[in-house]
Amino acid sequence: MNDLRDLYQEVILDHNKRPRNFRIIEQPTHRAEGVNPLCGDRINVYLNIEDEVIKDITFQGAGCAISSASASLMTEALKGKPIGEIEHLFEAFHNVVTSDCECPHGLGKLSVLAGVRDYPSRVKCATLAWHAVRAALEEHKEPVATE
């Protein structure tokens, strides 16, 4: 079971059980829904952006442990960040979950999801919330899919 523990680290199991920022923002400046067509998971992300800074970011929805924990960790990582940093962080995170590169600095807790790289079918779960944030900033009306 050791290799499974690499994927399902304590931090991930904890964020799955007690997701942070798991609520709706009533009047968000930005929002989007992310859908994983493979498994039917849906995640809504809500953002309050003021002066190009993420003042608040939350999510709601049903997903697997990887997508829930990833969404929860993402909200923690992005809160207070200028929106100009999102793309850079997403790119670094994407590298961590897809390739064998050394974890770049500055990812903090997000790097606990590095185990996903050994489970290619789960990369979409780990990136679902990020895709939704990107869509929210692009003001998508339709739900975005990870496909």
Place this chain on the structure above:
Amino acid sequence: MSALPALSTVPIDRCADLDLARIRAEFPILRQRVHGKPLVYLDNAASVQRPKAVIDAISDCYSSYYGNIHRGVHLLSERSTTAYEGAREKVRAFLNAASVQEIIFTRNTTESINLVASSFGGSVVKAGDEIVITGMEHHSNIVPWQMLCERTGAALKVVPFTDAGELILEEYERLLDSGRVKLVGVVHLSNALGTLNPVKAMIEMAHARGVPVLVDGAQSVPHLAVDVRELDCEFYAFSSHKIYGPAGVGVLYGKKALLEAMPPYQGGGDMISLVTFEKTTYADLPNKFEAGTPSIADVIGLGAALDWLNAIGLDAVAAHEHALLEYTTARLSEIPGLRLIGTARDKAALASFTMQGIHPHDIGTILDREGVAIRAGHHCAQPVMQRYGVPATARASFAVYNTHDEADVLVKALWKVKELFA
């Protein structure tokens, strides 16, 4: 491993009429390890594996006698045509259809249903008419009818089912009584719930009101003997890849009088008898519905699969799988927080379930690392998931080659899932 209960000793892999060791030896793909564990393949409802007899039949076609069919005077074309039409006769006998003219080869169940929706539906269904399907259909028996309704202005009506996963026949009868129903579409064996629907009774009820019935047999044919004349359905659809045959071939059975009256589905070669630029005369059945070059070797492979299955006997298959399902269901019920989705009295071949606080996708990943292949998702039956208020389920589905030992591996792995998420 504290939560692991001791496995009870059960008579393993012994079934009165089946030599499971011999059967398993015929499936080369089953002899492998995944993630270092012996493969336990329990995703048979998605697609089953094929025995060597089928792989050899395809390989033999390509290596010794392949040619295009129905058009050559040369020996290879004649041999391929004979083998292809021989497979059609095997399908006819398998379904006990009256004539080979009633057996149409398609790409899969989905295409078979689309053929009926487009050709039969397109010519018969008008604005204000109704199509009746059930709440437990696969998307392939929903979307073609929705598209037809959109084109024609007809309405789609849905037969509800109980919490156990059994159709409510009173509601079905009520829907039929509208007098506007032009076709009923019903799944024989539900891929999401395992429910075996009372299709014979449903067909009788429809016929009492002059309504034709299409049965989606994608899941049923590998598990129980089907006799289309006894059922008296108008259409019956299934896929080769779920019945030990190759992917890329499907079957549509249709009553001859209906098929004759229906316009062609696609136009092209093979489906004509005479083409001028003024007018084309269509070929007779079944060629009218088989435009273009089909997947010849795969059709022949399907014939080999039916031969192989007949040699074992569907009754023996059904008895073995039933024992396996009963055993697995009992063992699953011992796992706290595990909820079976689909508990119909008449059930076959598969167990769909959720585990409290654990997403099916995570169950699937953990099981995979134990060598156990299951399906986690909505099973192309999202309305069923909505009915139970779950985003997805985990599903273990059985084939003739599965063993009680494998059921134990599944159950043991599920206890591990619980432990990991404790």
